[in-house]
Amino acid sequence: PLSSADSSGEFLQCLAAGVPSQLVVTRGSSSFASVLASSVRNPRFLAPGTVRPLCVVTPTNASHVQAAVLCGRRHGVRLRVRSGGHDYEGLSYRSVRQEVFAVVDLAGLRSVRVNRRAATAWVDSGATVGEMYYAVAKADAGLAFPAGLCPTIGVGGHFSGGGIGMMMRKYGLSVDNVLDAMVVDANGRLLDKKAMGRDYFWALRGGGGESFGIVLSWKVRLVAVPRTVTVFNIQKTLAQGAVDAVTKWQTLAPAALPDELTIRVVVQNKQALFQSLYLGTCDQLLPVMGSRFPELGMTRADCREMSWLQSMVYINGGTSSTPVEVLLNRTTSLSVYTKNKSDYVKQAIPSASWEKIFPWFDGAAGAGLIILEPHGGRVGSIADGNTPYPHRSGVLYNIQYVAFWPTTTATPAVPDWIKNVHAFMEPFVTSNPRDAYVNYRDLDIGENAVAGGVTSYENGRVWGEKYFGAANFRRLALTKGKVDASDYFRNEQSIPPLVSTK
Ligand code: FDA
Structure with a gap:
């Protein structure tokens, strides 16, 4: 049984065994409000009455994320994962319905490791696209990456949903340039592309955040840009x-x-x-x-x-002389x-x-x-x-x-x-x-409806086919049925599990 208030104490005890206590901020803590608000972009979802998490976990390595998933499964507490907090409906840190849940906030996992020679990079989900642009261009001013315009968007949510930007006509969406990923699945396993398999890797590249696990990092193909x-x-x-x-x-x-x-x-x-x-x-x-x-x-x-890096500043409202370091500023206006x-x-x-x-x-x-x-x-x-x-x-x-x-x-x-x-x-x-x-x-x-303990596929089609088209939505649901049949990773618009009867 998920989300019973009784299990929250046990969940927190379980977390204490796998995650250092300073990385778990509970509602009673004096820093809870500021940690929760840290990357929120839309203050509508900080208003009184908002359904807030039991705690915010801020992992500094993969094992903390794995522990959170295992404890959540064991004690019936769902997780919502937040990378940059820019979700337009705030689904990474609030619930529309009453429920007991915890937030895994990846802001502490944000390194960008560029391989210049191969023109690839491993980018952690908690990095912002601004941090990514900066790291890539500083490593090699002839390299760049096609992604969104607002520098504080998180890589985790952004890549999970596609990634529209000013270079997509030349190079496609962000997800068209993802080569590998590391994900923690609903069983707490850490999987790369090879281990997760073809459908799972397909689903992560645009099937929407939250549904398939917690993506920790992404290997991307960098693209060539001229010096001017x-x-x-x-x-x-x-x-x-x-x-x-x-x-x-x-x-x-x-x-x-x-x-x-x-x-x-x-x-x-x-x-x-x-x-x-x-x-x-x-x-x-x-x-x-x-x-x-x-x-x-x-x-x-x-x-x-x-330079291309300066253009990312300019297009976001800067000037030709604004220091490019503004791309590293994670503070959002409320x-x-x-x-x-x-x-x-x-x-x-x-x-x-x-x-x-x-x-x-x-x-x-x-x-x-x-x-x-x-x-x-x-x-x-x-x-x-x-x-x-x-x-x-x-x-x-x-x-x-x-x-x-x-x-x-x-x-x-x-x-x-x-x-x-x-x-x-x-x-x-x-x-x-x-x-x-x-x-x-x-x-x-449209919002999900739950039937028989899992999100209903038929109901999900209402919104899902708008986002993904009928064929892709069905493939996403079948993939969900394979990797998270019990529907642990769920929110108001997560992919419903469809278990093939064929
Ligand atoms: P957030 O952390 O809120 O997550 C969004 C969703 O993904 C949530 O459901 C969350 O649970 C899930 N999620 C987050 N991290 C995950 C992870 N590591 N693994 C699995 N699931 C994860 N879009 C665009 O394509 N082009 C653009 O130019 C812009 N511009 C833009 C500007 C501004 C000001 C905003 C607020 C938004 C945009 N967007 C955009 C939309 C943006 O791409 C979208 O909101 C992303 O989901 C934001 O990703 P975050 O990590 O910041 O969000």
């Missing part, structure tokens, strides 16, 4: 032709630009911001922009040439509440519809923005079943909806705006299923 890259940001108001530029961008950015060039769009305050990374120089970029996308009116004055949702677009939205979409982003209180991330290139050329991430061929771009409102407002309740704009967008995005990206986690699309 170019970035630019160009903003267009409605009067300056924002609607026409976005309309054209939809088919241009994923298909008719070189893979070395990624232009993403942020629509906010009735304006479109075109944010770009080009793996080359301004001299090389200017003729491409002039001939393919003259509507942006880009000139040499828009170019910022810098000043805004957020709510996120996602969509995919396969057919370009007509300009007349964009005319109606822009007014949703008027900067009013409670309203937010959308980010459009172009696919195509390498990310679009990999087969749908190659990894659990199915949004490949035919996808023009991903839409991320972001609502944010200040924590100075009285309530963390989500403003209606985001549900309303998401409903409005329905005719323009994929349907049956209406696809979504698991790393932009959204519990509105």
Whole structure:
């Protein structure tokens, strides 16, 4: 029986035998609140009434993680694993339902070991992508890695769900570049790719966090970048032709630009911001922009040439001279509440519809923005079943909806705006299923139901097929059935175990 309050004392006693006491912070401890909040990105899930863990375990080696799993199994206490704490629904450190659980926080396991000659690295899950970028580029400025934009995202959760970034058109998602992994499974065993087998390794590369065990580290293929890259940001108001530029961008950015060039769009305050990374120089970029996308009116004055590492700082709101060491800062701001949702677009939205979409982003209180991330290139050329991430061929771009409102407002309740704009967008995005990206986690699309002690597959299909497509979701569930049939690693959107009857 899981989650009985009586067993929590025994669980803690068991932990004491395998994990040094200073690495286990319980609710009674004076540091509990600060340890729990340490990597939280969305203060909505620190609000009073949130279902919090019994304790936070902060392992410094694999044996501590193994001990936590074995104690959890033995005494019926589930674990939630946290790497960077950026989960949009806070599932790495809070439960939606009442339950007794513990958090394994991997922030103490964050080394990045680069093999320059082989152009590979072993990266621990507790590293942030910023720490990874820094370590890789410092080892060799000609090497880099394709992953997300916000430097404080944790490698553990990010790689578990895919990894969209500014180099995916050239090099694919983060998971397309994962070569090996070390995972602690539901039996407390530490397994590498060879020991875990093909389906298990497949599932870890994008099947969503938590479901298959605790991934401690990842071996990745590093990618080549030139010594000089170019970035630019160009903003267009409605009067300056924002609607026409976005309309054209939809088919241009994923298909008719070189893979070395990624232009993403942020629509906010009735304006479109075109944010770009080009793996080359301004001299090389200017003729491409002039001939393919003259509507942006880009000139040499828009170019910022810098190292790839500096570009990761710049794209996240820094400047050409911000020290790259900001990428090592793990402190997150807790000043805004957020709510996120996602969509995919396969057919370009007509300009007349964009005319109606822009007014949703008027900067009013409670309203937010959308980010459009172009696919195509390498990310679009990999087969749908190659990894659990199915949004490949035919996808023009991903839409991320972001609502944010200040924590100075009285309530963390989500403003209606985001549900309303998401409903409005329905005719323009994929349907049956209406696809979504698991790393932009959204519990509105469905939550697990438990039947007979395990999560129901049928019920999980409601949200799971949106994230993974029907075939990948089924393969994930069958894999879960093989590696964790009793459904120990469970949260509100974990993969349900499906035991094959064939
Ligand atoms: P967190 O620790 O909260 O974990 C997320 C999920 O994975 C949880 O279910 C957790 O239990 C599980 N998990 C964590 N570590 C695990 C491990 N070691 N083994 C198994 N399961 C584990 N995405 C993107 O693709 N591109 C982007 O550019 C961005 N940008 C971005 C900006 C900001 C500000 C935020 C808040 C988020 C993003 N994201 C993103 C989304 C991000 O990729 C997603 O939230 C990741 O899951 C975050 O990983 P963390 O380790 O930080 O989260």
